Amino acid sequence: MARQRKLQLIGALLLPLLAIASSFDLFHRNDQGANPMGRGGQQGPFIPHEYVRFADVKRECESILSAATLLTFDANRANALLPELSFIKGDWSQPDGAAAPLLPFDGTDVDGLAADPVALASFSLTHVDAEHRGKTALNVSGVLGLAVSRNGTGPEMGPVVSPEAKVWPGSTEVKVLFEGVYTETDDGERVLCMVGDALLPKRSGTDAGEPWAWAKNTDRDNFQPPVSKDGSLVLVLRYPAKLTLTTRAVKGEMRSAHAKSDAAYFDAVQVVSQLGAYSNYRFGSEEIVGKACTPYPYKDDILAANNGEGVYRGENLCSILDRFTAEDVLAVVPNWRCNATTDESACRRLGPFEIGSSKAVADPTDDGAFTDVSIVGCRT
Structure with missing residues (x-):
């Protein structure tokens, strides 16, 4: 009985402290269920989305959050964001002659002349917390895949539960796990700002002319690329308010939060893509189609059947x-x-x-x- 009373006393003392701690849970990280979409949501295999880095997100995304406007959201719209904001085989690049490159490439897959490798980026939004949201932001999780490939294949974007890094002749891939916020601006632009965890290939030594000396003949037995854990990556993706013929590009940047003197620092990565197949494209752009087709010069059978309204806007x-x-x-x-x-x-x-x-x-x-x-x- 004495032991029981002692445990009850400890519990009574801890309850106020837990209540105070939960009041600082700005991104509701302690209220996540096992369902990736929250209660009532639907999604495929489980992908981690604990939202434990709310302090990092708040710090790195301060300017994004301060420019955000009020959100009007429900579960259906949150579900629609998953395919709408995902894309495959976009382009990524660093400045020419970058002093701190991100990925190596093993070109021993071919002998002699061959096509240059291409740098491809794919992004998958994996979770949207529709139930617990602030007035101007939603918790979101995602995976960014970056590849350098001779044959033009992008990273496979299946369920990813931890950061990945692979290097083999003719191809290099990394997958970075992100968590952060979704916001919208007054002009309707949609913005993802996220912090990430990655396994990044280590640059070898201090030789700026050959930072990837180890990345040769990577098909040798038991080869494992030397990598380091890095939790100081920041990704910002900006999506157009309306997906039309003239506004369809996703533009973003992934940067390192390390100081330039840090060995883990890399020069900023620029990402450009068009939105994916599940995005809501809007036909009937007034600045192009409207001017070109109004007034239409004649009525054929199809136009006549529709009272002259022949401009398709679906x-x-x-x-x-x-x-x-x-x-x-x-x-x-x-x-x-x-x-x-x-x-x-x-x-x-x-x-x-x-x-x-x-x-x-x-x-x-x-x-x-x-x-x-x-x-x-x-x-x-």
Whole structure:
């Protein structure tokens, strides 16, 4: 009985302290369940998202959080963020001649001349905490994969439970686990700011001209790349408010929070990608399609059946074309405003497409006829 009373007394003393500690849990890290999407959410295999680095996130993302606007969110919208903000095979780069490069590359996979390796980045948003959120931020977790590959394959973005680093002839991959916040700005830009944990390949010695002396013939028996744990990575990804023809790029930066004198420091990595297949693309851009197709110069049968409203503004244009015109070559319709008296620049505009100056095809003296111009395929 005396022992029981003693335990009760200790419990009574600890309860106030626990209550005070929980009041500082800004990102609700102590209230996470086993379900990656929180209660009522759905997602695949479990990926860690403990949110134990709230102090680091607050420090490194201070400017992002201070610029955030109020969020209006529910569980459905949170679930939609997972595929919307994920992408594959974007580009990443460091400044030319970077003094502190990030990844090595073993080029012994080929003899003689071969294609240069490409640097690819994929990002997977793995968890959104829809239930516990602040007024301007949501807890989020994600995985960033960076690769340097001869054959153009990006890192495989399956379930990742811990940081990874792999080096073999012709390819290098790292996967970094991040946790942080999702915010939105007044102009609608969506921003992820996160801190990460990684296993990064060690640079060898102080020879700036050859920092990866060990990364040769990495296919030898029992080879293990020398790596070091690094928990001082910061990732900021910025997504456009509206995914349109002219605003579709994801831009971001991963930087080291170490001092430049630290051996673990690396020069900032720039990431650029287009949004993935599950993003909500918006057709009917007024600045391009609206001006090009209003007023339309004639009504064919399709336009007449729709009372003249023939500009498609849905989300599935390319899938419809692919279904009915797969592998077909589509002829380009001339600019109906083009004639002998029209400004030449209007006659050489090939709709909302990017073409080089050498591809100017319209002849203003020939009523806007396009010579040998067709469109093959469609991709949003």
